[in-house]
Amino acid sequence: MPAKKIYFYPDPYLRQTNQSIIEINEDVRELAQDLLDTMNKVSGLGLAAPQVGVNKKMFVMDCSPKRNNSRVFINPTILKTSEETETSEEGCLSFPDQFAEITRPSSCHISYSDLEGHIQEGHFEGLEARCVQHEIDHLNGILFIDHLSKLKKKNLVKKLDKQLLKDHRKSMEPKYSIRRHNEQKN
Ligand SMILES: [Zn+2]
DSSP states (O other): OOOOOOOTOGGGGTTTTOOOOOOOOOHHHHHHHHHHHHHHHHOOOOGGGGTTTOOOOOOEEOOOOOOOEEEEOOOOOOOOEEEEEEEEEOTTTSTTTTTTEEESSSEEEEEEOOTOOOOOEEEHHHHHHHHHHHHHHHHTTTOGGGGOOHHHHHHHHHHHHHHHHHHHHOSSSSOOOOOOOOOOOO
């Protein structure tokens, strides 16, 4: 399965409402494979469906050093997060080459459905806890920059715009399109 195009901020897909997955059918299995292929192609730690232009509640993750622990999460919900927090550098495939220090609970407990339609629970710590929270944010239309102050957010978006413009000019045949729209938030 070829890797899908990843949509960059401020593409509207990233802010739209994501639908719960009601039935595990062929389309859902195909979406899972597309997400895995796309994440693995760019060696990402996680990827959520809206990032490939599908507004459904699914994400994939592989935080293992050898990239041999990829998992699919359908309709995930955070049940509990730790009071203890951790601040660490975070990036996002929809914000190429941009990173920021983000504070999040250091562990989390979630429920989700697997690809067989079985409800599972999972406890995550460290990098995986960060990744799970980042991806579930995506499924709620929340982006990592929303955890930053207004000023830091503005600066990061400015840097991203410059980067995308540079990449766009470098490439005779753009690998992506930038769909502009006005974000009213902040
Ligand atoms: Zn992301």
